[in-house]
Structure formats: C-alpha cells, structure tokens
Amino acid sequence: MAEATPVLFAGKGEKLANHSAHVVIMKSGKLTAVTVMPDYEGPIQPFALISVVPGDVTADRLTTLKREFVDRVDTVSAPRFAEFWEMDPCESGKAEQEWERDLTASDSGAFLGVLKTDPTKKVAKELLLDVDAQQKEGEYQLDVLSSWEELSKWLGAKGFQAPAGAQEALQPYLAAGQKILVANVDSNRIELVGGDRAQLSPVRFWTEQPYDTVPARLGIPSSPGKQELFLYVLAPDSRYQVTNYPTKFAPTNLTVDFKVKERMGEFYAGLHDLFLEKNPGTFLAEFVWDSRGCGQPCAGDALLPHELLSLGGDAFDAKLPEADVRPDPGPPSDEEQQAFEATLAGKSAKEKAEAKKAWEEERRELAARRALLERHQYVLTRLHYRYGKEELPKDPALGASSGAIEGGVALPEGKEGAASTDVKSAERNRFQTRYNSLHPNIKVVECENPEPYRWGKAPRTYRGLRKIWVAEDLTRKNRTQIDPTEVVLTSVAELGLGAKGAEPASVETPADAEEKKESACGCRTVGGGAGGFGAIGAAGAGLLAWLRRRRAR
Template sequence: MRIAALASLVGAGALAIAPVAQAFCGFYVAGGDAQLYNDATVVVLMRDGKRTVLSMQNDYQGPPEDFALVIPVPVVLGEDDVKTLPPEIFARVDKLAAPRLVEYWEQDPCAPPRPEYAMRGAGGFPGGPVPQAAPAPAEKFGVSIEAQFTVGEYEIVILSAKDSTGLDGWLRANEYNIPAGAEPLLAPYIESGMKFFVAKVDVEKVKFTKGPDGQDRATLSPLRFHYDSDQFALPVRLGLANANGKQDLLVHILGREARYQVANYPNVTIPTNLEVRDAVRESFGPFYVSLFDHTLAQNEGAVITEYSWSAASCDPCPEPALDLSELVTLGADVLPSYADSLGQGEPVDPGLEWRIPSEFVLTRLHARYDAEDLGEDLVFEVAPPIAGGREHLQSDGALERGAVPQGSGNNQFQGRYIIRHAWEGPVECENPQRGIWGGPPNKDGSRNEDKPTPTVARQLATADRSQNLGSFVTPSAGKILGVAVEAGPEPGADANAGEGANAGEDAKAGEDAKAEAGAEAGSSPDAAKSGGEKADGGGCRCEVGPEGPSAPVHLGLGLLVLGALTQVRRRA
C-alpha cells in the first residue's frame, strides 16, 4: 500500500479546502459556516511500557469563530490526563531533529597543530468550570457524553457513539460544520470501541493577529494528553476528510531507551554525510526537499528516518540538547518508569538531571503522501540502534556513509550535509598536515578554534521543490545518489590524503552513476552495514559546537488532531 494512502493525516485541518492544507490525524469542526484550515503543527510522542503521551501544537487561520477539533482516543480521558503546554517546547524538539548543514574550512596545513580531541555527543549525554450541555440531546443520536471539563481555552467533551451516523448527526445538530465525507471515516473507530475527544475553543480566550495575507491567525495553547494502550500508533484516517494534494507528516518520538520505526510501512534512512556545493548555503531547504523526494522515489511508500540520537546530546548541535524539565513538560512525569522520582510535589534527585534525559532517544520520522486512497494508521515498533551522519572516518579512511547498525550501542544518526572549503593559501612547510577542518582561518594564519555551527532545514512543506538535485551536490555525492551533476571540482577534495581519486571528478561521474540509479538513494540499517562509499573529505579532526542559528517555527505540515489507536492490520 502506497504511503499516499496515509492521506488520512492530510489537512483535515480544513473545513473548506484551503490552498495550503496541512496534515493531521483528526479534523477541525467549526461553529456555524466558519471555514478554517490548519497552518502548522508539531507533534511529539513519548512512549514507556503501555503508556503514550501525545503533545501537539496547533496554529490555524480563519475567521474568529468558535471551532473544535475531534480526536479519536482509546479510553475516556479525565481532566488530570489533559493539560496545556508552552509553545516553545515544540520548536526546541523540531530544531534539534531537523536536517542540518555544516560548513568547514581546511586549516593552514603549516600552522602549529592543536591537540586532537574526540567528537562530542558520542553516546548520550488545569481545569476550570464545566461547560454547559450541548443544545441537542446526545441520547437522540446514540451519543453518550462520558466526561466534560475545561482546560485553558479548551472546553473538552469525551464522547462515545453507537454508530458513525449518530455521531455525525450530533456534531451537525450542535452546529459543527464538519467536513463532507467524515461520517464513513468515523465508522472504523466507533466499531473498534474508540472514544472521541472533542476540544472546543473559546476564541474569547485566544489572541488573534493579522497574518501576511490579512487573515486572522491564532496560535492555540498546545495540548498534551496521555493514555494506556497495548498498541503504539497514530490514527491518520480521519484526515482524509480534507485531503488536498501532497502533504508532509513529521513525527517526533521520545522513546525510553529505544528508537522507533513504523511497523506497517517500509522504513528507509535519509542519505547523509553528502558533500554539497557552496550555493546550498543559500538554498538548504530546496536542496533537502529535492534529496527527500529523490529518496522517496527510490523507496516508494516508505517512511523516512531523519534523526535518531540521545535526547541528552547532539553533534553538531543547533542549540543545547533537551533537559529534564523539558522532558517533564512533554510527559516524563506521567511515565510509569518515573512516577516515583518525578511525582507531583516530590523534590527531584539532582542525579536525575542528566540520567533521565540520557535514557531517551529522540527519533524523527518523515512521510509525504497524497489522498489517493484510504490508508492504515501508523503503527510504531522498537527498532535496533543505528549511527550515521557523523564526522567520523571508518577503518578504510572514508567518511561514514548511510545508516550503520550499532548492535547494542547508542543511536547516533542524523541527516547532515557538508560544505568544505579547501585551503587556498601557500603551503611552504616540509610536512604539511592536510585535512584538518574547523572555522574560517584567522587572518594571521593561525588555526581557528571557533566551532562551526549548523544551519537547520525547516518549513520544508513550503520549500521550492522544482530544482534538480544534481545542481546541489558534488560529483562524488552524485555518484552515491545515482544522479547526473553539473561539471565542477570537488570542494575540499584536493586537501585530503587518500582522496586524490575524487579530485577533478565532473559530470561524467554523475552520468556513470545514473546507470546505477538506486545506489544509496536511501538506506536501511540492514543495507548499510559496511558504511559504504569513499568520502569526499573529512574526518574526526574538527569540533562542532552546540551554538547555532535559529530558524522560524513553521513546519507547514500540520499533524493536528492526533488520537489513539485503532486495530491496524500489520503490513505484510
């Protein structure tokens, strides 16, 4: 089944299909004739034992009318199970896991050497008054109100229903203009015994601002809720109600001592540690989406792993790694493993400040699909550790390529792309030391101790997808990917001992590789055991620090209303 079938995640955030509909797992319903669509959403899942904590951030555009969001959940949620969060936490998680671009300059081969050092990051480092009952009696439609309470600007009702027609009728009778075609999509959840979390928003408690297009825009308080279920899944099918073209889905999972992948769709890792041309500095987003689309074309229907690393460390870091307080915000305080040590009102043992973050793995999964047919909900499973995208040389002297299985080791995989600048000054010493990379060389010729900092790729759903991947990458990277590239020298190739064969490669390398289409267009852990191709350059003799440029928070992908779990047939 194609990943397009995941279209249930698609912009169900729209009541009328907007030009930029985005993806999420339930749908919005608006009061009266209001028309709304989701603009940007970030989702974070935590998993420990049978407990799932789901946090989501929602932006919407539309007239300032009351509206609600409908989310299928496996159990009746209580007031203590739901809370609002500060929006900044989602930008933190997204930025840490986003694809990154690093830029290295070869240091003066004749400058006095500085001490060698190991790469960093190798391992792990409430409620208010109860709202009034709905005007239309629930019993008339076979709908039961299981619970109702208020959290922040949300008036929350937990519903159960005997059939989808009744639930559809109740929502419409209570003046919720639900998307056309939603009723049959509700049926599988009702048949499996799911409940429905309906969070109505009181816009008098929401601040609106005018967006660039003149429309009212509001950022709602992020929601967090938790529940227990044998299955770890993300319901996606309700989003079919408003599918509109290709959609992006980003899922961030914080798993206790484990990374996750999907169990019912193919998995592939993004090609990483590719050398790119200098122009990518100004067009990192278009480069990355062209690489992503190329990878998906070579692995139809796949969900792509872009990041899997300890939550307590990163290398290179666009900003500091997550700390204990942020993990508590995202739900560590309600996980079974930490109930005693992080219980409400209990002082936190100082020793937990590092230990608990180091026990979590942050994984980022990325899918892109359309609404061609009905898909399965995403089901997640524990996956073995992998590494990749590090400035590490392997035993053959080549830079690490692809995803390398780690056995029982730590997860250290990331989408990382490199601009290298070979030394262009004089080389007048007897024994020059080539291939030492760092920040821009100092004017006095000494080696620069500054730490190169990464740029991260965000707003990917709206990035320009019209450009050719071969225009971004170096010839040897084109050979790895199986794409034709423009003629040109390898950045930094002349500066690396043992890499002379790469110096002077041109478009012919890409043309030859085109015949090998599929050569590491994407890699799975099983397919990447050797670590692979010759490096364009690089090694461990550089350091990338935690500081980095910030980027605006707008994923434009919308995973909005997420809910829980329906029984899903495991993909053969």
C-alpha cells in the same frame, strides 16, 4: 484514498485545511504520552479541532503545551547544514570540531548555582536547569466525547459543521473503543505564520493503553492535497521504525554547494520529493540519537529536563513511588563531611544548626535531581512522510528496532573532503541527516612539513554567522527553487545524483524478517548488505565541490 494527519477541522461551512502535523510520542513502561501539534489554513474565525484518543483518556489527562516544546524537538532532530574548514596546514595538532565540549553533569555536591553552605562552590550545567513541567492556557476549550451523536450535538450547539466524510473517518476508531477529542478554538489567540496560515498549540494526553498506531487517516476530510507527518518517538532504550510501510534512512553526509546554507528548507524539500519519486510510500528515518545529545553539529541545546517533563515526563513521575522520586541521598562521604564542617568555623550553635539543616536539604534535593536526570534519558527517533492521494491506505504503526545504529557522523577526509555516508551498527545510537560544505585553506603554505586536509570548526578569524541552519517549516517552502541535481556533489546513484553507487539502507520491518536474516543494526541495503546511502561513494564530488567553494568565497 485521500491523505491525512491525526486531526480534522469543523467550521461554519468554509474549507479548513491541515497541511502538517508534528506528533511526539513519549514512552515509559506501559505509559505513553502523546503530543499533537497541527497547523491550520482557513478563515481566522472560531472553529473546532477534532482528533481521537485512547478510551482511558479523560479530561484530567489532557493539557495544552507551549509550541516551543515541539519546535525544540523538531529543531534538535532536523536535517542540518554543516560547514568544515581546512585547518592551517602549518598549525600542529588535530582539527577541533564545534561540538567537542563537555556538557555533562559532574558536580557531586550542589545545585541552584551555589551551595547555601559554600557560596564559592560552582556547579555543573545540568544541575542549574529548570526541572518543572510547564503547561499553557492555550486557545482551546477541550472536551472528550464518546460517540458521533455527542459530537454532532456539540458541533451544532456552536454553529459548526463537520466536514464531509468526518463520520466515516471516525467510525473505525470509535468501533475500536477510542474517544473523540474535540477542541473549541479561539481564533483570536492562534499564532499566524503567514496569510491565513496558523500554527496551533500542541495538545497532550497520556494513556495506560498500548499506543503504537498513529490515527493519521482521521484527517482525510481536512486534507488540502499534499500533507506532511512528522513522528518523534522518545523511548528509554530503543529506536523506532514504521512497521507497516517501508522505512529508509535519509541520505546523509553528502557534500553540497554552499548556496544550500540559508536555504536548507527548500533544498531538503526538493531532495525529499526526489527521494519519494524513487521510493513511493516510504517513510524517512532522519534522526536517531540519545536525548542527552543533539547531533554534530547541534542547532541548539539538547532537550532540557523541563521540556522532557512537559512532553510527558511529569505524568510518568506521578505514577512513581515517593522513594523513587526523592531517594535517600545516603551518608555523606568523608570529604563532603569535612568540607561541610569547615564551613562551620566561627558560627554560633544556632547558626550551625541552621547550616546543617540547609546542607541536608540540599543533599536531598541534589539526590532527587540526579534521579530525575537519570530516569529521563531517552532515544529520540524522527520519522517523516510526505504523501498525497492513495499514499496512506493504513495508519502508520510503530515498533521498536533492535540494535543501535550510526550514520552521518563521519568527518570529511583527504583533499576532496569526502565523508563516509555509511549507516552501520554501533554501540550507541548516533544517526543524523547532515549536509556538508567545505572551506579549503587558501593561504600560501610557508612551512617545511605542512599537514593538509584536516577539516574542522571555523577559525578564530571567521566573522560570519555561526548559526546552524536546519530544514524546517517544510510545508511552506518552495520545493522547486533548489534543484538537488545541481547542488548535491556526492554520488547518490539511487537518486540519480552523480556517478553509479550503492542503494540506500532500509530499516527492517517484521515482514522483512521473514524473508531475510536481520542484520545487527536492523537495517539493510535494498540491493544487498548493510549500509546506508552510506555505501555510496563520493567519487567525482571533490573537484566540483572545490571549484564551487572557491567561487562562493
């Protein structure tokens, strides 16, 4: 069996290839919005994109989005490189971290910058954000068809040929009552990313039918060899896992050589290949976090309201009653009433009436925005799989996992700067794939009671680039330039990196539950108790990390 993603291409006889697909699956009750963003390699001339959608999807449930919305989900959840500096031992207090700042909405009386009735009153960040869904007139002309015969006629009219094996690939989906989504692609409007490689715009649809299986095998006829599938699930209450393939947490909180910093993509590609060599047929869980957050450190802002609405939130809101979308703000508090009345001093009766009307409208708008922010809170799960021939015998099925988990967030400690790599149960989801580099203090200590080995953000005197580097665009990275065995300084015995340690955690599937009692976090260690790569120690890494860090400086 060849490998695949959820799309295939039809051209005029040339070989057209799809290397990767990013699929964002957003859930709310019985509604699901699905956004698919594939890449493309082939001649820069017109071609067709073919996918499948649930049977209730019609043209009015389809739209094209800006690429940046899916790119933002990718960046927020991607494996990241983190730097920690040893705080000056002669300074007092605990080390501060780059992410220790409050970005929550706390203002109770305004939006859009200032109150019309009180221009001096400031507002919280979230209340200034764009809350309108955005669509794009992309490079597609979209149609929904019901049969192979309709597709053949559609392709023939445009001079396109379906790739060999397309009819066989589509047959099981059509038999299950799904429809064919076909897009005529204007090659003059696609975004080139190098040579004859292009990144196509995302296509979004929404459905009221259950959507828990990704039709990844559909793309068999357009496979170039190895392919990568990135699945992002945004669900209100639960993290997600692949239920019909093994799913393991990515190795996280490992200390790595400084050279990894600007080459995170190459490093992670090599590490992923090593992981799959030891764990064939296994999906990686790389990120699980509340959508109001973005990890520690963040490579950018958390997902913004207009991004969540564009990815599907607007379709969910369209199904809500007006009372939920624009709730009654209720009576003002005594403090609010007094503050408003103070603004009326010296105004005429007409001006007072206008001010009151504006104030009441502002209160209604503020209540609507707060309700919107409250209902669009999700758990973002990122799942990743790279595969070749015979490594995707069935479409991946998704299911919710019980219990929140935490991993990749512990801070470096002690002289060696070792950080816990455990994945464990937690009150809220906070799992990220992070690789750490340490900057020891090199100043002469000239105080009587030094406090060494406190690791935190860069000192004020640091003049380097403060960008957070992440692993992205993996299908175009050289996968052999950075050897993980040379740059990973923490012991990971399961991958043959360093000294002997424990094995990685695995997300439990329904099949596993029949064999063993599910742990509180829904995860297990291959060889026994709960934990992640996290049960792996960092012994022996410190000295080597220290020496390499000094040479890098």
